[in-house]
Amino acid sequence: MDNISLLIVVNIISLFISLFLAFFLITLKTKYKISNSLFAFFLILNAIDISEPLFSMVTDGPSNLGMFRTTFAFLQIPVFYLYVISVCYSDFKIKPKYLLHLLPFLIVNLVLLPRFYTVDAASKMSFIQNRQNMIEFQFIHILIHLQIVLYIIAVFRILRKTKKLYLENYAGKNISSYNWLFQFTVVLSILYAVALLKNIFKFSDYQQVSEFIKIGLFVSSLFIFCWYLFKALNNPDLFRNIDSKLKLVSELVSEEKSSKESIEDEREYNEELLKLKKYMVEKRPYLNSSLTIQDVSSDIEIPVRDLSLLINHQLGQHFYDFVNAYRIESAKDILKDTSKSKVTVLEILYEVGFNSKSSFNTAFKKHTGNTPTSYRKNLQDSVL
Incomplete structure (x- = not known):
């Protein structure tokens, strides 16, 4: 089986499992509906992101829909950030201010509007073929990597604070359960780092290496998501006791x-x-x-x-x-x-x-x- 066929097979399996898990979370009867829905949305965004091989098979060249699909990557890490907040704090609610997390996604699509979305097919093809010299692509790559770094740092800060709040105010649940979300975030950070490496190879003379890394990402991400969901669903009270209005002792002092x-x-x-x-x-x-x-x-x-x-x-x-x-x-x-x-x-x-x-x-x-x-x-x- 050649690399392309293997990639398609792995992609189909990955999409099916991601969407199945998302459907399961959305339909699951639980009092933690918001956090489950956010993680389901994260899985759906991941499915959209990894659907590129299949999407390429059914489209003829660059298209507005295809480019719009790639920009959904800017929603993944913000949604994961909101998911972490939702499982850390028992009083979490969706608020209008969270719409600010859409800004990178909207900015990227506005940047692409003049020289991609509003031009003909030939101009779109030229834009893609010369992407290494296009300032829009350079801006997008810098923004996505900056976004990932800033959100991952923010997630670790939240986990550190909530764990400390737990230690200062509670003595009930197994403290080791706090490590699962931390471990998942660490692994997710590694996946994003590998994805960055994949993109470096993609725009080099070693595109075949990029395809092998892509297959590895598809497979490993599925195992990781399944592992985390297994842990989280078997321990539904993970982080559920923390009230966001609680203050750290250092703040009280x-x-x-x-x-x-x-x-x-x-x-x-x-x-x-x-x-x-x-x-x-x-x-x-x-x-x-x-x-x-x-x-x-x-x-x-x-x-x-x-x-x-x-x-x-x-x-x-x-x-x-x-x-x-x-x-x-x-x-x-x-x-x-x-x-x-x-x-x-x-x-x-x-x-x-x-x-x-x-x-x-x-x-x-x-x-x-x-x-x-x-x-x-x-x-x-x-x-x-």
């Missing part, structure tokens, strides 16, 4: 310093700290696997803002780590109890408030330097 109100004195700080520790020991709220800082604030009647500053700033711990420290101590007590030697590690982790083995092992090793299993074994060996 900055506001405190600039405020005319004095920071709480040492006596008040000590009283609130004692109240918090007494509550954690006596009420054992950490046994609730979905505990939030808002829950603790309500129970001990300390404002969320003050409690967040107390734990995350004054104690120098994220709320997530603060709560897990109590969970680990409770787990250690069970592991030390010889009468509970038959209780499995899995049973223990659920009993003390964790909801996954990986998060329990990570937290336990962080606090003790050992895994739960080795910790129990060491205790048994010391007794013998």
